[in-house]
Every structure is written in structure tokens, then in C-alpha cells.
Amino acid sequence: MLTDYHLHLRPDEPDTPPERYFTAENVARYREAADAAGVEELGVSEHVYRFTQALDLWRHPFWEEQARDDLDAYCEFVRGEGLKLGVECDFVPGAEDRTANLLGPRPFDYVVGSVHFIGEQAVDHEGWDVWEGQGDADEVWRRYFEALAECARSGLFEILAHPDLVKVWGRSRPLPERDPRHFYEPAVEAIAESGIAVELSTAGLRKPVGELYPSPGFAEMCVEAGAPFALSSDAHLPEQVGFGYDRALEFLGELGVEEIAVFENRERRLEPLPAAVGEAR
Ligand SMILES: [Zn+2]
Ligand SMILES: [Zn+2]
Numbered sequence: 001m002l003t004d005y006h007l008h009l010r011p012d013e014p015d016t017p018p019e020r021y022f023t024a025e026n027v028a029r030y031r032e033a034a035d036a037a038g039v040e041e042l043g044v045s046e047h048v049y050r051f052t053q054a055l056d057l058w059r060h061p062f063w064e065e066q067a068r069d070d071l072d073a074y075c076e077f078v079r080g081e082g083l084k085l086g087v088e089c090d091f092v093p094g095a096e097d098r099t100a101n102l103l104g105p106r107p108f109d110y111v112v113g114s115v116h117f118i119g120e121q122a123v124d125h126e127g128w129d130v131w132e133g134q135g136d137a138d139e140v141w142r143r144y145f146e147a148l149a150e151c152a153r154s155g156l157f158e159i160l161a162h163p164d165l166v167k168v169w170g171r172s173r174p175l176p177e178r179d180p181r182h183f184y185e186p187a188v189e190a191i192a193e194s195g196i197a198v199e200l201s202t203a204g205l206r207k208p209v210g211e212l213y214p215s216p217g218f219a220e221m222c223v224e225a226g227a228p229f230a231l232s233s234d235a236h237l238p239e240q241v242g243f244g245y246d247r248a249l250e251f252l253g254e255l256g257v258e259e260i261a262v263f264e265n266r267e268r269r270l271e272p273l274p275a276a277v278g279e280a281r
Contacts, residue, residue, distance in 0.1 A: 001271040003262060004034060004241055005043040005086055006112050006161060006199060006232030012047070018069050018077075027081045029238035037242025038274070041262060043084030045112045046074060053102055057095045060120065062128060075106055084109045084263065088161060091115055091151035099156050110263035112199065112232075113157025115147045115165065123166045137174035141166055145183045149190035158263055159230045160191065162201045162213040163222075170209035184218045192225035197261040197268065200252065202244035203234035212244070212251055223255050228270060230261040249273065 007030065010021035020026075034042045048054045049063040051071040071087075078085045085108050092099060103111055116122045121130040123144055130140055144166040152160050164184075167175075176183065191198060201213040214222065222229070229252065233243045252260075252273060259270040 001041065001260065001262060002037075002039045002242070002245065002274065003041040003043070003231050003260060004037075004039045004233050004235065005041070005045060005084060005110060005159065005230060005263070006088065006201065006203075006234045007042065007044050007241065008046055008088075008234070008236045009044055011236045018074070022074065022077045024081065026238075027083065030235075030241055033235075033238045033241035037245060039242045039245070041084060042241070043086045043109060043263075044078045045086035045088040045110075048087055048089040048102075056098050056102060058090070058092045060117070062122075062125070071102075071106070075108075079107060086110045086112055086159075086263075088112045088114055089157065090117065091147065091154060091156070093147070093150060096154055096156065099154075103156065108266060110158040110230075110266060110268075111156065112159045112161045113151045113154070113196070114161035115144065115151050118143045118147050124168045131169070131173045135174060137176040138178055140174075141176045141180070141183045145187045149186045152187065152190040152194045152196045155194060157196060158266060158268060159197045159199050159232075159261070161199050162203060162234065163187070163198055164214045164218055167209050167211070167213075167215070168204065168207050170207075170211075172208055180215070181217055181221065184221055188218075188221045188225050188227075191222060191227050195227075197228045197230040198222045200229050200231050200248055201234050202232075202248050205244040205247065206240070212248060216251070216255075219251070219255055223257060228259070228261045228268070229257055230263075 010016040049066045053071045122128040204211045204213045235241045262271045
């Protein structure tokens with residue numbers, strides 16, 4: 001089976017109201033793209049900070065500006081369309097109980113946990129760029145992977161999103177001098193202890209870094225630690241559904257991964273991946 005669980009029904013841009021994107025017509029476009037890519041299970045995971053309820057977790061100025069929609073209306077819409085229901089929830093240190101209270105009562109099939117911010121600044125956001133005035137790549141990478149470890153260990157999430165997002169800018173930002181495996185280590189330890197599924201995301205192929213998340217070195221360590229993988233494109237447009245899946249399947253094949261995590265009601269099971277590369281498209 002192939003899944004695409006980490007999907008957004010709209011671009012991360014201003015003036016993208018739910019009335020325009022959370023529609024049956026838009027879902028039909030995503031489904032069509034999924035069929036063409038051989039993706040059987042489709043789930044939506046909108047950013048938690050697009051919902052007013054997220055302001056209970058964090059009042060970062062970016063979140064204040066983004067929080068416009070109602071989380072329950074979103075859940076009802078996605079369920080009504082027969083899609084798997086997810087949400088991409090940032091790990092907010094210190095807000096673990098409030099995060100559990102926000103997620104727990106709602107009918108999610110899975111929650112994708114992500115780290116975009118370290119402190120007040122983001123690793124992937126030009127408006128809040130962690131690299132501005134911050135030259136020490138070793139320090140940024142260390143803090144990012146420590147936050148990722150906390151995110152995994154929190155037990156709040158089923159899937160760990162784009163696990164090495166800190167590399168998103170590729171060579172256009174400073175790179176650490178140390179072997180990156182040194183930074184992966186605490187995160188892999190937390191992944192192993194928590195049992196969270198690691199997202200293999202093709203989104204990195206569309207970004208300056210031009211690579212899958214996670215990198216081969218990180219992915220190998222996850223396999224050694226016995227972590228299961230979930231498969232997603234992080235699409236923000238219909239044409240990005242199942243994007244780069246041939247590359248992803250080849251990568252998983254090389255790692256010896258033969259099964260993929262599938263979710264329902266926040267419970268996980270493993271399903272076999274298509275045997276041969278190319279079958280997916
Ligand atoms: Zn993300
Ligand atoms: Zn996303």
C-alpha cells in the first residue's frame with residue numbers, strides 16, 4: 001500500500017480561506033492526483049497554527065497572524081469527505097498538557113508532530129529565519145535535533161514530520177562542521193524509545209536542499225533502531241500528491257524497508273509496500 005498522509009489542501013500563503021480550499025471540488029483534485037500516483041490512502045494534516053484553538057498552545061506573532069480557522073469545522077469537513085483525518089502539530093515545549101487537551105478529544109486518525117521553530121525563530125521560514133545573525137551551524141543543528149528528540153519523546157504524535165528539516169536551505173545556509181550523525185544521535189534514541197513512526201517525506205526534493213527527508217545516514221540509524229516509516233509528500237497543491245514516490249520507494253528498498261505505517265483512530269498497523277520500484281506510478 002502507498003499512503004500520502006501529510007497533505008495540505010492549500011498553499012501556506014495569506015488569503016487562503018477555508019471556503020475556497022476545503023471544498024469537495026478541491027478534494028476531488030487531490031484524489032485524482034492520488035489515483036494517478038497509485039496512492040491508496042489519502043489523509044489531510046493542516047497546520048495546527050491555522051486554527052484559533054492553537055493560540056492556547058503558543059502566542060508567537062506568526063501564529064497570532066495565522067490563526068483564523070476553526071479546528072472542529074476542519075475535522076468535520078475532512079471526515080465528511082472520507083479522507084483520513086490528521087493535523088500537523090508543532091511541538092511547543094512547555095505546552096505538552098495543553099497540546100494533549102487540544103488533540104485528545106478530537107477524532108484524528110493520526111497527528112503529525114513537527115519542529116519548525118527553535119526558540120522564537122524557524123529553520124524553514126524566511127520571515128523568522130533562525131540563520132539571521134546566527135552563524136553557528138553546529139549550534140543550530142544541535143538545538144534543532146534536541147527539539148526533535150523532545151517532540152518524539154512527548155508521546156503526543158504518531159508521525160515525526162520531515163525529520164531533518166533543518167537542512168531545507170541546502171548550501172544557501174551554513175552547514176555544520178561535525179559529522180551530522182553526531183546530531184542525529186539524540187533524536188534516534190528518542191525515536192527508538194517512543195516508538196513514533198518516522199516520516200519519509202518527498203517534500204525536500206522540491207526545496208533548495210533537493211533531497212528526501214530524512215537523509216540516508218539518518219534513515220539508516222532509524223532502521224537500525226527499529227523505527228517504522230510513514231510515507232508522505234507534504235503536498236500543498238494537488239499536483240504534488242505522491243510527488244517523487246519512485247525515488248522514495250527506491251530509497252526505502254535500499255534500506256531494506258518493506259512495510260509502511262498505516263493509521264486509523266491513532267492506532268498504527270504495518271502494510272507491505274509495493275514490491276518493485278515503478279509500480280507506484
Ligand atoms: Zn512542516
Ligand atoms: Zn506540512
